[in-house]
Amino acid sequence: MSDVQIHHEVMxxxxxxWRLCFQWVTYRYEDGSPAQDGYRFIWRRPDGSLQPARGQxxxxxxxx
Numbered sequence: 001m002s003d004v005q006i007h008h009e010v011m012x013x014x015x016x017x018w019r020l021c022f023q024w025v026t027y028r029y030e031d032g033s034p035a036q037d038g039y040r041f042i043w044r045r046p047d048g049s050l051q052p053a054r055g056q057x058x059x060x061x062x063x064x
Contacts, residue, residue: 001038002027002028002029002030003027003028004025004026004027004028004040005025005026006023006024006025006029007019007020007023007024007025007026008024009016009021009023009024010022016019016045016046017046018044018045019043019044019045020043020044021041021042021043021044021050022039022041023038023039023040023041024038024039025037025038025039025040027058036051036058036060038058038059038060038061038062039058039059040057040058040059041057041059042056049064061064
């Protein structure tokens with residue numbers, strides 16, 4: 001399991017609807033592993049909360 005700190009986010013879609021987000025984040029792991037920075041895609045619900053998903057991939061770089 002990990003805790004995620006969001007540093008920056010851009011969203012596609014209109015407020016009050018489902019929105020696709022691209023985020024720059026830091027993953028902090030409960031098992032003591034080193035924290036990792038990266039990008040991820042995640043959905044925001046119409047109420048603004050995040051839609052969690054298991055097995056979500058960390059994208060190490062936005063380049064290429």
